[in-house]
C-alpha cells in the first residue's frame with residue numbers, strides 16, 4: 001500500500017510530487033503516480049524515484065490519499081470509470097479548478113478536500129488555499145502537513161475559492177507583469193537587462209519577505225520608505241495617478257468573475 005497517489009503528472013501534479021519528495025514529508029517510495037501519457041509517468045519515476053503506472057485504478061486502489069491533478073474537462077473521464085475504488089476511508093485532494101466538493105461527492109464516496117495552489121508550488125513557495133468537508137481532526141492536521149510542503153496554506157470557506165483563484169491562483173502572472181515593468185524602467189534608465197532583472201526580482205522578493213516577516217501592513221512599510229520630498233513619494237504619486245492599485249483590484253475581481261463563470 002502506498003501513502004500517496006497522484007493522478008495527472010502535468011504542471012501541478014509534478015509540483016505536488018516534487019514538493020512532497022523534496023521536503024521529505026513523504027518517502028518517494030510511498031508515492032505512486034499515473035498519467036494518460038506514459039512518457040510523463042516515466043519522467044516522474046526517473047526524476048523523483050516514485051512508483052509509476054499507466055493505471056489510475058492501481059493508484060486509487062493502492063493509496064490512502066489521492067491527489068487529483070487533471071484538467072477540469074478531464075475530471076469525469078478520469079474518475080467515473082474507477083469510481084467504485086474511491087472507498088469511504090480514502091482521502092481525495094482535488095486541485096481541479098472550478099469543481100466543487102459537492103460535485104466530486106456526487107461521483108465518489110471518499111472524503112474530499114479542495115485545494116487551490118499556484119505555480120510557485122513548483123519550488124515549494126506556493127500560496128495554497130484549502131477547503132475541508134467535515135473531517136477527523138487528526139486527518140485534517142495530516143493534510144495541512146502534506147500541503148505545507150508546497151508552500152503557505154490558508155483555510156478558506158469553499159464559497160471563496162473563486163476569489164482565491166482571482167488573487168493567488170492567477171496572481172503570479174500579475175507579479176510577473178510588475179517585474180517586467182521594473183526591468184523595463186531600469187533598462188530605460190541605462191541598466192543592462194541582467195542588472196535590471198537581478199535588481200527587480202530581488203526587490204519584489206525582499207519586499208514580499210519584509211511584509212511577511214514583520215507582519216506590518218504594506219501601507220505602513222510604504223510610508224516608512226517615503227521620505228518628505230524624496231524620490232519614492234514622487235513615484236507613488238505617479239502610480240496613484242496611473243491607477244496601479246485600482247488596476248490590481250479590478251484584475252482580481254475580473255479573474256474571480258471569470259472563475260465563477262468557468263465553474264458553472
Ligand SMILES: NC(=O)c1ccc[n+]([C@@H]2O[C@H](COP(=O)([O-])OP(=O)(O)OC[C@H]3O[C@@H](n4cnc5c(N)ncnc54)[C@H](OP(=O)(O)O)[C@@H]3O)[C@@H](O)[C@H]2O)c1
Nearest residue numbers: 008010011012035036069070071072074078095096097117
Ligand atoms: N497550473 C496551475 O497554475 C494551476 C493552479 C491551480 C490549479 N490548477 C489545477 O490543476 C489541475 C491540473 O492543471 P495542470 O496545469 O497541471 O494541467 P496539465 O499540465 O495539463 O496536467 C494534467 C495532466 O493530466 C493528464 N491527464 C489527462 N487525462 C487524464 C486521465 N484520464 N488520467 C490520467 N492523467 C490524465 C494530462 O495528460 P494530457 O496532457 O495528455 O491530456 C496531463 O499530463 C487543473 O485542474 C487545474 O485547474 C492548476
